[in-house]
Structure formats: C-alpha cells, structure tokens
Amino acid sequence: MAFGLTVGMHxxxxxQSASQxxxxxxxxxxxxxxxxxxxxxxxxxLIDGRFVIRYWNPNGQIWPEMHFSNLKWEAYEPxxxxxxxxxxxxxxxxxxxxxxxxxxxxxxxxxxxxxNSRPIPIxxxxxxxxxxxxxxxxxxxxxxxxxxxxxxxxEITNLNKKAVAITDVAxxxxxxxxxxxxxxxxxxxxxxxxxAYNHSNDWGHEGDFYFQxxxxxxxKVDGGKRGQSGWGRPAFWARNRCNGQTFVCELAWGGNYEFxxxxxxxxxxxxxxxxxxxxxxxxEALRVLDAGETVSxxxxxxxxxxxxxxxxxxxxxxxxxxxxxxxxxxxxxxxxEANHRGYLCDHENVDSIIxxxxxxxxxxxxxxxxxxxxxxxxxxxxxxxAGDWFDGEWMxxxxxxxxxxxxxxxxxxxxxxWVEIEAAGENTDLKKNHxxxxxxxxGKPICNGRALDLTKPEVQKFExxxxxxxxxxxxxxxxxxxxxxxxxxxGNRKYQGFTEDLTWRYYDSFYQMLDExxxxxxxxxxxxxxxxxxxxxxxTMAHFHNVELSDFMxxxxxxxxxxxxxxxxxxxxxxxxxxxxxxxQVLDGDVDTQLRHNFCRMILRGISPSLAxxxxxxxxxxxxxxxxxxxxxxxxMIDGKVFHHTPMLPVxxxxxxxxxxxxxxxxxxxxxxxxxxxxxNTGNNPDEYLFTxxxxxxxxxxxxxxxxRKVSWDVQGNMLINEGIPIRLEVPLTSELIIIQxx
Numbered sequence: 001m002a003f004g005l006t007v008g009m010h011x012x013x014x015x016q017s018a019s020q021x022x023x024x025x026x027x028x029x030x031x032x033x034x035x036x037x038x039x040x041x042x043x044x045x046l047i048d049g050r051f052v053i054r055y056w057n058p059n060g061q062i063w064p065e066m067h068f069s070n071l072k073w074e075a076y077e078p079x080x081x082x083x084x085x086x087x088x089x090x091x092x093x094x095x096x097x098x099x100x101x102x103x104x105x106x107x108x109x110x111x112x113x114x115x116n117s118r119p120i121p122i123x124x125x126x127x128x129x130x131x132x133x134x135x136x137x138x139x140x141x142x143x144x145x146x147x148x149x150x151x152x153x154x155e156i157t158n159l160n161k162k163a164v165a166i167t168d169v170a171x172x173x174x175x176x177x178x179x180x181x182x183x184x185x186x187x188x189x190x191x192x193x194x195x196a197y198n199h200s201n202d203w204g205h206e207g208d209f210y211f212q213x214x215x216x217x218x219x220k221v222d223g224g225k226r227g228q229s230g231w232g233r234p235a236f237w238a239r240n241r242c243n244g245q246t247f248v249c250e251l252a253w254g255g256n257y258e259f260x261x262x263x264x265x266x267x268x269x270x271x272x273x274x275x276x277x278x279x280x281x282x283x284e285a286l287r288v289l290d291a292g293e294t295v296s297x298x299x300x301x302x303x304x305x306x307x308x309x310x311x312x313x314x315x316x317x318x319x320x321x322x323x324x325x326x327x328x329x330x331x332x333x334x335x336x337e338a339n340h341r342g343y344l345c346d347h348e349n350v351d352s353i354i355x356x357x358x359x360x361x362x363x364x365x366x367x368x369x370x371x372x373x374x375x376x377x378x379x380x381x382x383x384x385x386a387g388d389w390f391d392g393e394w395m396x397x398x399x400x401x402x403x404x405x406x407x408x409x410x411x412x413x414x415x416x417x418w419v420e421i422e423a424a425g426e427n428t429d430l431k432k433n434h435x436x437x438x439x440x441x442x443g444k445p446i447c448n449g450r451a452l453d454l455t456k457p458e459v460q461k462f463e464x465x466x467x468x469x470x471x472x473x474x475x476x477x478x479x480x481x482x483x484x485x486x487x488x489x490x491g492n493r494k495y496q497g498f499t500e501d502l503t504w505r506y507y508d509s510f511y512q513m514l515d516e517x518x519x520x521x522x523x524x525x526x527x528x529x530x531x532x533x534x535x536x537x538x539x540t541m542a543h544f545h546n547v548e549l550s551d552f553m554x555x556x557x558x559x560x561x562x563x564x565x566x567x568x569x570x571x572x573x574x575x576x577x578x579x580x581x582x583x584x585q586v587l588d589g590d591v592d593t594q595l596r597h598n599f600c601r602m603i604l605r606g607i608s609p610s611l612a613x614x615x616x617x618x619x620x621x622x623x624x625x626x627x628x629x630x631x632x633x634x635x636x637m638i639d640g641k642v643f644h645h646t647p648m649l650p651v652x653x654x655x656x657x658x659x660x661x662x663x664x665x666x667x668x669x670x671x672x673x674x675x676x677x678x679x680x681n682t683g684n685n686p687d688e689y690l691f692t693x694x695x696x697x698x699x700x701x702x703x704x705x706x707x708x709r710k711v712s713w714d715v716q717g718n719m720l721i722n723e724g725i726p727i728r729l730e731v732p733l734t735s736e737l738i739i740i741q742x743x
Contacts, residue, residue, distance in 0.1 A: 020038050023035050035125070036144075058306045085168035107141075112145050145323065161291050172276070186241070201224040203551065218263075228530055250300070254535050255504065256503055259277035262274040301538060337365060337367045338356070338360030339369045359607050368414075377427050405475055439453040446490070479521075484531045533548060555593065555733050556658065571637050637662050640695075655680065667742070672738045674738065679731075687730045689729070703740075703742075
C-alpha cells in the first residue's frame with residue numbers, strides 16, 4: 001500500500017467515494033494519521049511526544065513511507081500540529097497516543113450537497129492524546145467533506161482534581177514547507193515565502209489584504225486585542241514562490257487572535273516555513289478549566305492549493321456559502337435595502353420615517369431598515385441610549401415603531417431593525433438598574449461602562465428575551481446587530497487562583513444565543529455589523545445571513561475594501577451603501593460610480609429628503625442601476641464566480657484601477673465594474689484599461705453592453721478573450737459597468 005504499512009501497524013480506514021475523503025490511522029511505533037480530501041493530503045505523526053506534520057500535498061499524492069520513516073524534527077523546529085500551554089508550560093514533547101477513531105461529526109458546520117441535493121458524507125476523526133505530566137487530555141478533531149478545505153479544532157479536558165489555566169493555544173500549526181530552493185527561486189527574490197493578510201485592523205480598513213515577503217526570523221501578526229476579530233480578520237494566505245503552492249488559513253473566531261511565521265532560509269539553499277494560528281488575550285489565562293471540565297477551541301479552516309488566485313477564491317467562496325454560513329432563507333437571499341439614516345440621522349420621528357419609506361419604495365427597495373436612534377430617553381443621542389430598547393418619546397407621536405412596521409408591510413416591503421444588544425449606554429435605565437451586568441476588568445467597568453458581560457447567564461437571558469420581544473412585537477423580517485465598543489483591554493475575573501480573560505467565554509455565550517434565536521425564528525434574516533466590518537471572521541459569519549462590509553462609505557477606498565474582503569467572503573452577502581449619510585461627498589465620483597460602489601448587496605442610505613425633492617436625473621440613475629442589479633448582477637453573484645483582475649490592493653494605495661468581475665458558472669453571463677480609482681499615471685496609455693473577461697466561454701456568442709457609454713454589440717467569446725475590451729476613463733472616480741450575456 002502506498003501509505004507504507006509495516007508489520008505491527010493497525011489501520012482503520014473509511015473510504016467514502018461520494019465525498020472523496022478518507023482518514024487512515026497508523027499504529028505501532030509511529031502512530032499517526034493520513035487525511036485525504038479531494039486533492040488535499042496531510043500526513044501527521046506522533047514523534048518523540050510531539051504530534052507533528054510530516055508532509056502536505058495539494059495534488060492527491062501519497063508519498064512512500066521510506067521518505068518519512070526516519071523524519072525527526074529537532075526541538076527548535078516548531079513542527080507541532082497544534083500548540084497548547086497549561087499554567088504557562090508548553091506541553092509539546094510529552095504527549096502519548098491513546099487512540100485514533102472515526103466518529104460522527106459533532107460540529108455545527110453545514111453539510112455540502114451533491115448535484116441531486118443529497119448531503120455529502122463527512123469524514124470526521126478524533127485523535128486522542130494524553131499528557132500525563134500535566135493531567136491534560138487533548139482530542140484533535142479533523143473534519144473532511146471531499147472539498148479542498150479541512151476543518152480542525154481541539155477538545156481539551158482537565159483530568160486533574162484541581163483547576164488549570166489554558167495560557168496559550170493554537171488549534172492548528174506546524175510545518176508548511178521544507179525543501180531546497182536553489183534552481184527554483186528566481187534571483188530577484190530574496191525569499192521563497194510571502195504572506196497576505198490584513199495589514200490594518202483599524203476601522204474603515206477592512207480588505208487591506210495583500211502580500212509581503214517573509215524573511216529570516218519570526219513574524220508575528222496580532223489582531224489588535226480589541227475584543228473582536230477587528231476590521232481585518234484572523235486569516236492569511238501563505239505562498240511559495242518555488243512550487244506555486246498557496247496555503248489558505250482562516251480562524252473561525254470573533255475574539256482576539258494572533259498568528260506567526262517562523263521563516264528559516266539557510267545558506268545551503270534549504271528553506272523552511274512554520275506557522276501557528278490561535279487565540280490571544282490580556283491575562284495569564286485564556287480559559288480556566290475546572291477539574292474534569294472540557295472545552296473546545298474555535299475551528300481553523302485550511303486548504304493547500306497549487307492554483308491561481310481565481311480558483312482559490314472560487315473554492316473559498318464555495319466553502320463559505322455551503323459549509324461556513326447558515327443556509328439562506330428561501331426568497332430572501334439578496335434584498336435591496338433602504339436605511340433611514342441618510343436624512344434622518346439623529347432626527348428620528350414617525351412622520352419623517354414614513355416619508356422616507358415612500359422614497360425607498362419608489363426607488364425599488366425590497367426592505368426598509370430603521371437604524372440607530374429610535375429608542376431611549378434623549379432624542380439625537382443613539383450612543384448613550386443603547387440598552388433601553390423601547391420607543392423614545394420623540395417616536396411615540398404617530399404610533400411609534402409599531403406604526404412604522406405596519407406602514408412598511410403595507411407598502412409590500414420587509415422590515416429590518418437595528419438593535420445593538422451587547423451595549424449599555426450611559427443614559428440608560430439598564431445601566432442604572434443593573435451595574436453588576438457590566439463587563440469589568442480588575443473589578444472596574446471597561447469601555448466606559450458600555451459593555452455588557454455576556455458571560456453572565458442573567459445578561460444572556462436579558463439580551464435573548466429582548467430580541468425575542470422586539471421580533472414578536474414589531475413583526476421583524478430582519479434583525480440587524482451592531483457592536484460599536486471595543487473590549488480593549490478585555491474583561492477579566494479572578495477564578496480558582498487565576499486571572500482569566502473573559503473573551504473566550506463571551507463568544508461561546510454570544511454564539512449560543514444566536515443559535516437559539518435562529519432556531520426560534522427560522523424566517524428571520526440575521527444581519528451582522530460591528531462598527532462596519534469589525535467581525536468578518538468565519539466564526540461570527542457562521543451565525544449570520546449577511547454582513548455590513550464597512551462603515552467607510554466613500555470612494556475609492558470603499559471599492560478596494562470590497563475587492564479585498566471578497567477574497568474571502570462572497571459578494572452577495574456583503575453590503576455596501578449609496579447615499580448621503582457620510583460626509584465628504586465632494587470626494588465621491590459621479591452618480592453611476594457611486595451606485596456601482598454597491599457591486600454586491602445594496603443599501604440605499606439617503607436617496608432624497610422627499611419624493612418631491614427627488615430630481616428626475618437622480619431617480620433615473622438609481623432606478624437604472626437597481627434594475628441592472630436585480631435583473632443581472634444578483635442572479636450572477638449568487639453561487640457565481642468572482643474574478644479579481646486587480647487583487648491584493650492596499651486600501652490606502654494610489655493604484656489607478658480596481659476591477660471586479662462576476663460570472664455565472666455556466667458562463668452565460670459575466671458582469672464587471674472597471675473603476676478609475678486615482679489619476680496615477682501608469683504605462684504608455686494611462687487612461688485605458690484593457691478588460692479581458694475570465695468568466696466566459698470562447699465558443700459562445702455574446703451581447704456586450706457598456707452601461708455608461710450606452711453602446712452594445714455582438715461578438716464571439718474567443719475574440720473577447722483574445723482581444724479584450726478597451727475601457728477609457730480619463731477622470732478619477734469614474735467607472736464603466738460591462739455586461740456580457742450569451743445570445
């Protein structure tokens with residue numbers, strides 16, 4: 001057998017041809033696992049008390065045992081498949097193999113379906129290791145479904161008779177590459193390894209995802225310890241210039257995180273790259289485990305590719321759509337929203353909201369959303385009022401939010417409502433009556449006393465029951481969460497002799513509450529927002545149907561944010577805003593380009609103060625784009641392919657172009673936006689971009705339309721692919737929308 005079996009080895013295997021996944025266990029003196037999913041192969045073994053990676057392969061190839069039977073990682077080479085520290089001590093080197101077994105999948109990740117809508121079988125394994133010196137048992141869970149992605153998490157049990165503290169944990173880590181580089185690395189490069197990640201975790205910088213060189217030494221990336229996954233995400237792509245492989249890694253976790261890379265470029269021409277990704281915190285203990293207690297870590301999703309960016313992105317989107325995120329509600333996948341804060345921001349009242357609803361209906365919105373400002377004691381003070389989730393006095397004339405809900409439904413639209421359920425504003429009865437509900441650090445409230453402590457059962461009960469009441473009373477069709485404070489530094493507590501960071505417990509409680517609410521309201525859309533895209537991680541997105549991409553609403557940065565985030569998340573779940581809420585409109589582009597900023601899900605956030613004030617020019621532009629959006633863009637986006645013609649753009653760069661293309665899998669439709677993002681001069685013809693579609697069939701005939709120029713023609717697909725479409729844009733913040741449809 002290619003796995004290199006020898007006498008005395010005990011094998012259990014499961015061959016699921018339908019799912020194209022299999023996990024085998026090796027016993028004897030070198031116990032380990034061989035995991036195969038689609039083309040991904042991962043070999044791991046327990047060597048000298050360390051559970052380590054022996055090799056990866058992205059081409060479905062199993063290597064003979066003779067190549068690895070004598071493999072021995074030195075103590076200074078961090079090849080472990082996970083890292084765990086208990087009470088400040090690294091447990092590596094002291095693990096014993098207990099057993100490996102195939103079990104039913106206990107996770108809540110979604111099941112992919114085959115072409116006949118039948119669930120694809122899951123291969124799930126548990127490797128049990130024990131560290132007798134520390135009294136800790138670790139179960140390594142591996143989930144395969146025949147796709148390029150593997151999911152890994154740890155289950156940690158305290159076997160001691162007293163509490164212990166998890167002081168460091170990385171659910172996945174180890175060796176990525178270990179090979180010679182001479183003859184394979186071009187002379188212009190000083191390193192074979194590069195990594196792409198979100199370089200900024202600041203507000204309004206979502207999608208700042210691009211490559212940098214990895215040089216000798218350890219590079220650490222800290223998510224900022226903001227108490228959330230930041231306005232970046234706990235994820236990276238590591239790429240090998242020598243063999244063309246790309247390792248994609250996403251930590252499904254909404255809290256503090258870190259990852260690092262240990263790059264070793266040797267003079268003899270050999271190079272090594274090791275990594276780890278895990279949780280971080282402010283205190284000595286990330287989690288305290290009582291005697292006999294078990295806790296599961298967040299999951300890591302990873303894949304190894306030997307493909308181009310387009311194929312990697314498409315495989316990633318497929319995984320997010322069909323495994324990570326909950327199933328979309330039938331008929332509710334992509335809805336055009338209108339949000340009240342364009343003209344009524346901090347001046348909410350029922351009469352004005354009803355006028356705005358009329359404008360939204362006229363423009364073609366499917367849903368009307370009342371955002372912050374409808375609740376509490378003081379008008380025009382949404383931040384301080386958060387927590388008292390009842391109609392403000394200024395809303396009661398005209399019937400309050402029930403009247404708004406009734407009017408929206410009468411107009412044939414859905415009703416969505418913003419509730420920042422995790423907050424307690426300083427003016428609220430909530431904060432006055434329940435000061436003990438606030439998250440504290442060393443006994444003192446954090447976030448200016450605005451953060452509720454969701455680790456307390458009574459707080460979770462309040463938050464859940466509040467959402468239940470509002471959904472029932474106001475007949476909500478969509479619930480929009482927000483999270484505007486940063487738990488930085490985090491809350492903590494003294495427990496069992498340790499100081500414990502509460503972030504891990506917080507997110508366990510948060511996810512549990514969301515799961516219970518989604519089960520209770522299966523027809524309610526759950527929309528994620530966290531000061532914009534403050535929680536775009538896969539752990540949070542596993543509980544929501546769509547997400548606010550960013551609160552930064554201006555061009556060209558906004559379009560670059562979409563470009564970067566859509567390397568991970570599919571565009572049909574990402575919301576962008578058109579309208580008047582944000583300032584600096586003088587720096588926006590023409591109306592067509594502002595609307596194309598919404599080349600994903602669409603929010604109208606300030607169309608006109610009233611129907612009477614809506615100019616015919618603006619009305620025609622909005623209706624034209626909404627029609628194209630609903631009839632062409634949305635059907636193309638849903639389960640479609642995304643092509644980044646200008647990938648990996650730093651969001652603050654002065655790059656001249658940003659170009660995105662979506663295409664139907666059957667290649668009948670392709671739609672693209674070419675945006676001139678700055679007046680930067682590049683090349684001999686700086687005002688022209690040659691767009692070459694990637695999502696069409698050379699053997700089909702197509703009808704091409706340029707929406708801005710109002711021209712169209714028929715052409716063969718092979719001519720489009722070979723010759724492209726020259727798009728001339730001389731002015732920054734202008735654009736062209738290209739529609740290509742088969743005849």
